[in-house]
Amino acid sequence: MTAPLRIALAGLGTVGAGVVRLLAENHALVTARAGRPIEVVAVSARNRTKDRGVDLSAFAWEDDMTALATRDDVDVVVxxxxxxxxPALTLARTALAGGKQLVTANKAMIAHHGMELAALAEQHGAALKYEAAVAGGIPVIKGLGEGAAANRIDRVFGILNGTCNYILSQMESTGADFGVVLKAAQDLGYAEADPAFDIEGVDAAHKLAILAALAFGTAVDFAALDISGITRIRAADIAQADALGHKIRLVGQAELQADGRLFQRVAPVLVAKSHPLASVDGPTNAVVAEGNHVGRLLFVGRGAGDGPTASAVVADLIDIARGNATPAFGVPVGMLSAAAPADAGHRKARAYMRFVVADRPGVLAEITAAMRDAGVSIESLIQQGRAEEGGPESESVLVAIVSHEGPESAVSAALQLLEGSPSISEPPLVMRLIG
Amino acid sequence: MTAPLRIALAGLGTVGAGVVRLLAENHALVTARAGRPIEVVAVSARNRTKDRGVDLSAFAWEDDMTALATRDDVDVVVxxxxxxxxPALTLARTALAGGKQLVTANKAMIAHHGMELAALAEQHGAALKYEAAVAGGIPVIKGLGEGAAANRIDRVFGILNGTCNYILSQMESTGADFGVVLKAAQDLGYAEADPAFDIEGVDAAHKLAILAALAFGTAVDFAALDISGITRIRAADIAQADALGHKIRLVGQAELQADGRLFQRVAPVLVAKSHPLASVDGPTNAVVAEGNHVGRLLFVGRGAGDGPTASAVVADLIDIARGNATPAFGVPVGMLSAAAPADAGHRKARAYMRFVVADRPGVLAEITAAMRDAGVSIESLIQQGRAEEGGPESESVLVAIVSHEGPESAVSAALQLLEGSPSISEPPLVMRLIG
Structure with missing residues (x-):
């Protein structure tokens, strides 16, 4: 077992360079723990001459990344x-079909093609590992797939996108509105130049779809996910949530319901301040899993960045070097069951509904009548004073309603009754309360 | 790989019965995840006729537990x-020496004999697994030994004893004193009839010694541990900590210092309310590890009880069934380094010092002079009114001092100056502040 594990790295961005750096810096201990050296043999990236702050001179270079997967001197493609x-999918397919192990940080690829790749891996006796794809450095794929493997897991939920959590935390602490904080986050490198995947909840949804499959033993079903992002949250919503004893967090929630249906949603929610997710601030990620024997497990750590992500990638490599092999989704692909998507309308929750309304008589009566007619019981209602003065909405005010616990379908029905009302100047924002 | 993994269970208390129950209840999913059935073949316990609420009729019974380790039809001894x-140690030695895998929840045995057993396991090609020995259902052995394996870990600390955490949480919420809460906890089954191992910090120390070895790659060194329990904490200390923005928690802290020395301590500490450990209430456990690439990882879950502990035991069994093998302490035993114990006197911290003093003039001057002479800088000092009226201490008052950050040796020196003072009626209680 002292033959080195020979790896090829495709992609030398922040994470790729981080892996090279980690393997150099922690070489002795990684070798000791892996039982043999883990050696980079070949690399590929778009630009050969770019300075990445790491020494690549000892590695073979491939201009065509797919060529990494067919090299005889490579055991694992990263x-x-x-x-x-x-190119990522082509590389993954080529590597696995050739019997090479594949380690990836690519949540989008696993969410969309994880089943196919896992089947390919099984067929060719190769490992498919993706710890870095979900929640950065937190060993949550291992935690669910191995650590909690004795349990029927009924629910898994958490904060899966560091950018959104950073933005929401900043909005909380500065009182600034979404756009201002996003711009600052971009300037600091905490948000991408094109932040759509993060702020619209797609990145979190990729991760949630993967977690759900692993936790419940169901087929990955990204398409069925209900996704809302954080772009419509205003400073006023954060202030309102605070007054209600809550914080706003973008939370991914998955549940294998008692009826066998699969509920999967990424959306901003109001989290009670006493709930463990409420104290998760900044670019941190957190995952909660509930097992039928272990009870509730919580994993917290840094959800992104070169160090944490490289830590997860190299943990996968050490597993491979040790000969540890767990099926990609905990069980053979053929055993993953296809669960029908849940009908969210039956689910019960308290709801926060925020309306931007014209500042004129009768608006509250119209809204509260719709709630009554749809069977939504109001727990509290707050109408705030005029919005930012001088702004385009200076004639509008915010109305925030919190309902008692009730079916989501009733809230939808109430909003439908209000649709088209000339008093309501933009689509209402609805967020559920948890905790 | 469809041959069943055949196990023998030694011990049918809460956890043993919990394992039988889990394997029955989750049989299909455990089989699917393990890749083959996990079957109990034989059991042993002190009393054959006791009703444990689980059906044992299908299992062979051994009066002599050691006989489990020599049965031909057994792959794993639990x-x-x-x-x-x-008997536990004899069983473990016999099983491993015979090449059988060993799974244990026995923290005391691993803390005292883990090195010998790990060496025996290596020698005979058997696995030694003990996830259930530390932090109950939280997969922290896996989290550190595999999930964070790419990192040099510099510090590991946490709340490792659920009984103590339950007692401290109850003291917080009820304002009652230690003895009262302990009695109630015993009545509810949250504390043992003989609670010494828990409340004196020994149980947490066993777990910390194991975590330190795994995290740092150092030899298990339980003997070097500095251990204090929670028996001397009064309601007044909790109230004082609260006024200072802190909670009191029994925390195990281990650090491989920059000088190569190993610091290991279990003691009650004042944790800032904003620190992640402060929100860990009741019988919950929490472990923080700090890696040089991953940053800070936090694992939280239930630290005891049949369900969580059985979950950890069966996770180990699933690992064995899958053929996953990680050295017991992350690296071969021969590579574990012997680190000299740290000299705690050099460590810097803020300290909380509580004195029970006679209520007469000059006491404060005596205490503060000692602090000055020893170079301890006082940040705050509070003298509380008379203690419980009518009680035996009605002539005594409490003085609580918080120092600025400084070396522990200075605090020790100050206390030494005060030793034997007729004004001080019991040994001062010292707790460090963290967070």
Whole structure:
């Protein structure tokens, strides 16, 4: 077992360079723990001449990344290119079909093609490992797939996107509105130049779809996910939530319901301040899993960045070097069951509904009548004073309603009754309360 | 790989019965995840006729527990008897020496004999697994030994004893004193009839010694541990900590210092309310590890009880069934380094010092002079009114001092200056502040 584990790295961005750096810096201990050296043999990236702050001179270079997967001197291909399809997928398929192990940080690819890749891995006796794809450095794929493997897991939920959590935390602490904080986060490198995947909840949804499959033993079903992002949250919503004893967090929630249906949603929610997720601030991620014997497990750590992500990638490599092999989704792909999507309308929750309304008589009566007619019981209602003065909405005010616990379908029905009302100037924002 | 993994269970107390129950209840999913059935073949316990609420009729019975380790039809021995030596140790040695895998929840045995047993396991090609020995259902052995394996870990600390955490939480919420809460906890079954191992910090120390070895790659060194329990904490200390923005928690802290020395301590500490450990209430456990690439990882879950502990035991069994093998302490035993114990006197911290003093003039001057002479800088000092009226201490008052950050040796020196003072009626209680 002293033959080195020979790896090829595709992608030399922040994470790729982080893996090279970690393997150099922790070489002795990684070798000791892995039982043999883990050696980078070959690399590939778009630009050969770019200075990445790490020494690549000892590694072979491939201009065509797919060529990494067919080299005879490579045991494991590490895919850090990103993108659900395109070159990353071609590389992954080629590597696994050739019986090479694949380690990836690519959540989009696993969410969209994880089943196919896992089947390919099984067929060719190769490992498919993706710890870095979910929640950065937190060993949550291992935690669910191995640590909690004795349990029927009924629910898994958590904060899965560091960018959104950073933005929401900043909005909380500065009182600034979404756009201002996003811009500052971009300037600091905490948000991408094109932040859509993060702020619209797609990145968190990729991760949640993967967690759900692993936790419940169900087929990955990204398409069925209900996704809302954080772009419509205003400083006023944060202030309102605070007054109610809550914080706003973008939370991914998955549940295998008692009826066998699969509920999966990524959305901003109001989290009670006493709930463990409420104290998760900044770019941190947190995952909660509830097992039928272990009870509630919580994993917290840094959800992104070169160090944490490289830590997860190299943990996968050490597993492979040790000969540890767990099926990609905990059980053979053929055993993953296809669960029908849940009908969220039956689910019960308290709801926060925020309306931007014209400042004129009768608006509250119209809204509260709709609630009554749809069977939504109001727990509290707050109408705030005029919005930012001088702004385009200076004639509008915010109305925030919190309902008693009731079916989501009733809230939808109430909003439908209000649809088209000339008093309501933009679509209402609805967030559920948890905790 | 469809041959069943055949196990023998030694010990049928809460945890043993919990394992039988879990394997029955989750049989299909455990089989699917393990890749083959996990079957109990034989059991042993002190009393054959006792009703444990689980059906044992299908299992062979051994009066002599050691006989489990020599049965030809057993692959894995699961030791749930407890005790660092005696029958548990004999069983473990016999099983491993015979090449059988050993799974144990026995923290005392691993803290005292883990090195010997790990060496025996290596020698005979058997696995030694003990996830259930530390932090109940939280997969922290896996989290550190595999999930964070790419990192040099510099510090590991946490709340490792659920009984103590329950007692401290109850003291917080009820304002009652230690003895009252302990009695109530015993009545509810949250504390043992003989609670010494828990409340004196020994149980937490066993777990910390194991975590330190795994995290740092150092030899298990339980003997070097500095251990204080929670028996001397009064309601007044909790109230004082609260006024200072802190909670009191029994925390195990281990650090491989920059000088290569190993610091290991279990003691009650004042944790800032904003610190993640402060919100860990009741019988919950929490472990923080700090890695040089991953940053800070936090694992939280239930630290005891049949369900969580059985979950950890069966996770180990699933690992064995899958063929996953990680060295017991992350690296071969021969590579574990012997680190000299740290000299705590050099460590810097803020300290809380509580004195019970006679209510007469000059006491404060005596205490503060000692602090000055020893170079302890006082940040705050509070003298509380008379203690419980009518009680034996009605002539005594409490003085609580918080120092600025400084070396522990200075605090020790100040206390030494005060030793034997007729004004001070019991040994001062010192707790460090963290967070």
């Amino acid at each position: 895919e850090l290119v990103g993108g659900s399809d395109g | 030791e749930l008897v407890g005790g660092s030596d005696g």
